[in-house]
Amino acid sequence: MKPVEKICISCPVGCHLSIEMNHGELLVKGNACPRGVDYARIEMTEPKRMVTTTVALTEAAINRLPVKTDRPIDKDKVIALCKFLRTVSFKAPIQCGDVLITEILGTDVNLVATRSV
Ligand code: SF4
Structure with missing residues (x-):
């Protein structure tokens, strides 16, 4: 099977990874540190992404309001999350770090404010 090319985004170095599955064994080349292997494993099995965006805010x-997920969410839920966040609105005052939505889209991920208003 042809190797999959990915860029490790675990740190600013951005190593170009070549990832191959060989009889169930993960082979990773191009990583400058072991975190690249962890990144490759997650990318090949259950890719996740942090989401940072803004949501509608009133009375401010x-x-x-800038917001982010408090942990990475399944990559295949990112678009649904962004669509959902277009439908919600929050009212000031809000403190940076406030949890605005818990267990978003049925996941264990929460949405938190990243600015006080
Ligand atoms: S493999 Fe290591 S050094 Fe390279 S981008 Fe990933 S975390 Fe950074």
């Missing part, structure tokens, strides 16, 4: 001097 700004109309968008």
